[in-house]
Amino acid sequence: xxxxxxxxxxxxxxxxxxxxxxxxxxxxxxxxxxxxxxxxxxxxxxxxxxxxxxxxxxxxxxxxxxxxxxxxxxxxxxxxxxxxxxxxxxxxxxxxxxxxxxxxxxxxxxxxxxxxxxxxxxxxxxxxxxxxxxxxxxxxxxxxxxxxxxxxxxxxxxxxxxxxxxxxxxxxxxxxxxxxxxxxxxxxxxxxxxxxxxxxxxxxxxxxxxxxxxxxxxxxxxxxxxxxxxxxxxxxxxxxxxxxxxxxxxxxxxxxxxxxxxxxxxxxxxxxxxxxxxxxxxxxx
Amino acid sequence: xxxxxxxxxxxxxxxxxxxxxxxxxxxxxxxxxxxxxxxxxxxxxxxxxxxxxxxxxxxxxxxxxxxxxxxxxxxxxxxxxxxxxxxxxxxxxxxxxxxxxxxxxxxxxxxxxxxxxxxxxxxxxxxxxxxxxxxxxxxxxxxxxxxxxxxxxxxxxxxxxxxxxxxxxxxxxxxxxxxxxxxxxxxxxxxxxxxxxxxxxxxxxxxxxxxxxxxxxxxxxxxxxxxxxxxxxxxxxxxxxxxxxxxxxxxxxxxxxxxxxxxxxxxxxxxxxxxxxxxxxxxxx
Numbered sequence: 001x002x003x004x005x006x007x008x009x010x011x012x013x014x015x016x017x018x019x020x021x022x023x024x025x026x027x028x029x030x031x032x033x034x035x036x037x038x039x040x041x042x043x044x045x046x047x048x049x050x051x052x053x054x055x056x057x058x059x060x061x062x063x064x065x066x067x068x069x070x071x072x073x074x075x076x077x078x079x080x081x082x083x084x085x086x087x088x089x090x091x092x093x094x095x096x097x098x099x100x101x102x103x104x105x106x107x108x109x110x111x112x113x114x115x116x117x118x119x120x121x122x123x124x125x126x127x128x129x130x131x132x133x134x135x136x137x138x139x140x141x142x143x144x145x146x147x148x149x150x151x152x153x154x155x156x157x158x159x160x161x162x163x164x165x166x167x168x169x170x171x172x173x174x175x176x177x178x179x180x181x182x183x184x185x186x187x188x189x190x191x192x193x194x195x196x197x198x199x200x201x202x203x204x205x206x207x208x209x210x211x212x213x214x215x216x217x218x219x220x221x222x223x224x225x226x227x228x229x230x231x232x233x234x235x236x237x238x239x240x241x242x243x244x245x246x247x248x249x250x251x252x253x254x255x256x257x258x259x260x261x262x263x264x265x266x267x268x269x270x271x272x273x274x275x276x277x278x279x280x281x282x283x284x285x
Numbered sequence: 286x287x288x289x290x291x292x293x294x295x296x297x298x299x300x301x302x303x304x305x306x307x308x309x310x311x312x313x314x315x316x317x318x319x320x321x322x323x324x325x326x327x328x329x330x331x332x333x334x335x336x337x338x339x340x341x342x343x344x345x346x347x348x349x350x351x352x353x354x355x356x357x358x359x360x361x362x363x364x365x366x367x368x369x370x371x372x373x374x375x376x377x378x379x380x381x382x383x384x385x386x387x388x389x390x391x392x393x394x395x396x397x398x399x400x401x402x403x404x405x406x407x408x409x410x411x412x413x414x415x416x417x418x419x420x421x422x423x424x425x426x427x428x429x430x431x432x433x434x435x436x437x438x439x440x441x442x443x444x445x446x447x448x449x450x451x452x453x454x455x456x457x458x459x460x461x462x463x464x465x466x467x468x469x470x471x472x473x474x475x476x477x478x479x480x481x482x483x484x485x486x487x488x489x490x491x492x493x494x495x496x497x498x499x500x501x502x503x504x505x506x507x508x509x510x511x512x513x514x515x516x517x518x519x520x521x522x523x524x525x526x527x528x529x530x531x532x533x534x535x536x537x538x539x540x541x542x543x544x545x546x547x548x549x550x551x552x553x554x555x556x557x558x559x560x561x562x563x564x565x566x567x568x569x570x
């Protein structure tokens with residue numbers, strides 16, 4: 001089975017490496033060719049467009065940046081959908097719009113091509129260590145066919161429903177994080193302003209009802225003044241924008257998400273868009 | 286050592302029971318005498334006022350409802366501070382105002398009495414199973430003297446600083462919970478509106494960066510429509526009111542806390558003040 005891989009950012013490169021380690025042959029394309037050097041040195045085959053990768057592969061995986069990049073690689077000139085072979089499976093692992101995932105699914109289906117949306121959580125470390133959580137949407141048959149591929153990159157692999165369900169699930173993930181980040185920042189800032197030692201406060205509150213991944217993993221970085229990414233502020237804003245757009249289309253109120261998006265946009269406007277998400281703390285001190 | 290115990294609500298009764306199991310003799314008082322029957326049947330000595338309990342005990346523990354109840358049992362007619370013996374130790378375990386804790390400390394000190402604030406987290410189950418997290422403020426000497434008493438009720442026992450530091454720490458705990466509850470409600474509601482199975486979504490997002498105690502423990506109750514307390518909406522509003530008042534005195538912004546308080550007050554106005562905090566979900570569906 002030949003796998004095409006499009007998009008070799010931090011996440012994509014780790015996932016592609018794990019596929020090669022598992023013995024898969026890779027055809028690769030990414031916007032910045034220099035990012036492919038490490039993989040071509042190991043035997044991956046460089047191609048000049050996403051369409052060429054698609055034409056030469058049985059399973060085509062994309063992991064790019066923004067929904068507009070997904071649009072481009074799937075539907076642009078030399079795009080995946082026009083060039084993929086009948087019977088192939090497309091997998092978009094970018095965190096992107098559920099509606100765009102449904103569009104890819106429909107257009108691919110019209111050409112007898114399967115498509116799955118399969119965004120992940122777990123970050124750069126999870127990608128490197130093949131411990132990603134993979135949330136998929138699409139047809140069960142396609143999901144089962146590529147499950148061995150997913151198993152080279154993640155541990156918690158769940159088909160959440162029809163096309164778009166993976167993206168909707170990832171939005172649930174980002175929505176839960178969004179409001180919680182505000183609470184974590186406020187708790188740490190309150191501790192400091194009250195004259196407490198925030199590290200000692202974490203000993204009391206970290207493992208009970210206030211406990212969260214963000215409190216355990218990001219609060220210590222806030223306290224240490226370490227704002228390196230991790231997960232970029234600019235990417236989190238992208239995700240919250242998709243979440244808010246889709247929530248509004250569903251007619252639901254999301255005051256916590258709206259507040260988080262507003263605060264993160266202020267943070268980015270202050271010049272922190274390339275910081276990690278824990279940099280939100282800067283607004284509170 | 287004779288221990289005085291004032292306030293036999295759900296939490297107080299469990300803590301007092303564990304003290305008796307550990308072999309301590311108890312003098313008890315609570316506003317509603319019928320709540321004392323179970324403990325007097327086991328040998329606890331009923332007294333008619335908080336002051337009488339204080340006069341007859343070496344360590345006096347209070348676990349009442351609101352800051353005004355704390356004011357009443359410490360400073361009211363027949364109050365603890367006027368009637369406690371020199372050299373005794375007062376411990377207020379109510380979640381209450383840090384400033385009131387400092388006032389109790391000062392007034393007690395003027396009579397050669399020690400005072401600690403020691404609110405807890407862990408809820409009714411933690412109280413019953415002696416697994417509370419205890420966050421204390423006050424003098425280290427007094428803390429060490431009563432540590433064996435704390436050890437009959439909790440596992441994670443931390444002196445956080447001077448008088449009031451226990452209450453400030455508990456406020457950090459409640460602040461972290463407040464904004465996160467909004468995010469958990471939004472994530473579950475979004476999953477439902479998107480046509481996903483929210484229980485399956487939790488399998489994908491529960492153990493990663495979106496993970497939290499509330500997502501693991503309260504989201505399943507939201508999904509099941511189980512709004513029984515747990516932790517009462519009305520008590521959480523009390524705690525958020527204290528947190529917001531003190532945050533404003535410290536001149537810090539707390540938009541997440543403010544939003545949570547506003548939403549919970551709306552929920553209480555809708556008649557849900559005796560529900561558990563997971564009932565916030567009702568506003569989102």
